[in-house]
Amino acid sequence: MSSRLFCVDRFTTDGGISFYTGLSSYATFMAIFEYLNPGDNCANIRPRGSVIDVLEDFYNSDSEDEGNVQAAKKGRRRKLKPLDEFFIVLCRLRKGFSEKHLAHLYGVAQSTVSRIFVPWINYMYLKFGQICIWPSKEVVQATMPTDFKEKFPTTRVIIDCAEVRCEMPSSLLLNSELFSSYKNHVTLKGLVSISPSGAITFISQLYTGSISDREIVIRSGFLSQKFENGDTVMADKGFQIADILPLGVILNIPPLLGANTQMSAEDVVQTQQIAGLRIHVERAINKIKNFLI
Numbered sequence: 001m002s003s004r005l006f007c008v009d010r011f012t013t014d015g016g017i018s019f020y021t022g023l024s025s026y027a028t029f030m031a032i033f034e035y036l037n038p039g040d041n042c043a044n045i046r047p048r049g050s051v052i053d054v055l056e057d058f059y060n061s062d063s064e065d066e067g068n069v070q071a072a073k074k075g076r077r078r079k080l081k082p083l084d085e086f087f088i089v090l091c092r093l094r095k096g097f098s099e100k101h102l103a104h105l106y107g108v109a110q111s112t113v114s115r116i117f118v119p120w121i122n123y124m125y126l127k128f129g130q131i132c133i134w135p136s137k138e139v140v141q142a143t144m145p146t147d148f149k150e151k152f153p154t155t156r157v158i159i160d161c162a163e164v165r166c167e168m169p170s171s172l173l174l175n176s177e178l179f180s181s182y183k184n185h186v187t188l189k190g191l192v193s194i195s196p197s198g199a200i201t202f203i204s205q206l207y208t209g210s211i212s213d214r215e216i217v218i219r220s221g222f223l224s225q226k227f228e229n230g231d232t233v234m235a236d237k238g239f240q241i242a243d244i245l246p247l248g249v250i251l252n253i254p255p256l257l258g259a260n261t262q263m264s265a266e267d268v269v270q271t272q273q274i275a276g277l278r279i280h281v282e283r284a285i286n287k288i289k290n291f292l293i
Contacts, residue, residue, distance in 0.1 A: 006105040008087040021090035029090075036127050038082045038120075045123045047115065079108055080116070088113065089120045093291075134201050134225050143197040151273050152252060155196050156231035158281040159222070159239065161213055162288065163187040164206070180209030191220045194284050196277075213238045234278055 011017050014025040023029045038044050078085070088102055099117070103110040140156060148155050168186050169175050178186035187209035193202040204220030217223065217239065229248035235241070242251040254274050255267040263271070 008083050011087075020094060021087070022094040023090070033083060033086050036086070036124065038086070038123070040082075041078055042082045042085060045119050047119050079112060080106065085116045085120060089117055089124070092117060096291075133199075135195055135199070136226075137228050137231070140195050140197075143195065143199075145196060147277060148196040152232060152234065152277065154230055154232040154250070155234050155252070155277075156227065156249075157193040157195060157201055158234040158278055159191060159193040159202075159217075160236060160278070160281045160285060161189055161216060162192050162285040163189045163209055164289065177208040177210050183209065185209075189216060191216050191222060192281065192285055192288070193222065194281050196280075198280050198284060200284055214241055214244075217241050218244065234274065236278065 011020060012026050017023060017026045017029050021029060023032070080088070084106070088106065091097055092099075092102060097105075099113040100110050102113045106113075137156065144153070144155075163180055163183050164187060165183065165185050166178065166188050169178065175186060178188070180187040180189070188206040189209050189211055190206045191202070191204040192200065195201050202220075202222055202225060204216065204222065207216055207219065211219075213236075223244065223246060227246045227249045230250075231248070232250045232252045233241075233245060234252045237254050237256060239251070239253060245251055252274065254271040255263065257263060
């Protein structure tokens, strides 16, 4: 019977773990789990609603004694092993399984899966957020496709904004801040950048849909990334950020029509070349938007 159960111990082959989690191998799956280090019985993952009580004189004391902090009350004993909980989270992210379906597979209540999923997502966000995904210029140059090398060899990143529709709030003020004239709906907006090879190199937090492209570049921390002299940032016409980019960094956007009634032949060719290569960032954003979950 144990060999028929749906659990991580049954999928130790690379093909099985890749199908359910999207990771390349079982060794990669275990390496990520060890990096996350959820602790025995997931002690490092704080469940929803847990609060740590701090004594009044804690901040005035020079002692770092653990006795100054009263540990959060322990919740009910977990029904699944930490490795199986991690596997459940990746299955839901990769395959889009509903909580009820996962509950049936593991023989637990749907509320149990919900209590597993949300804290794990928050914990993974905090742990993975410490990893720098901004590649060096050498890596960008080594992985740059031929089209970029021939037309725009100094391109460091391609940036664009992604908008996600959200529920309409009851507050009129918040509704006006969330309303996007581009989508004609209330949205949340974030900045995404990719390298010429297509790898995602920067993702901002989400902001209200009414924010401009220029303002989101300023607030997101994108300008604090490690650029080098001569780097080029490729973007759409809406990103009027040439004056705020770091010193030595050039903005590459399609030519503006300005006061002219018609573009010159050179501007048309340049617009087509930029659009043909900038489409890759929209494809990356499309993958995020159309993820199964």
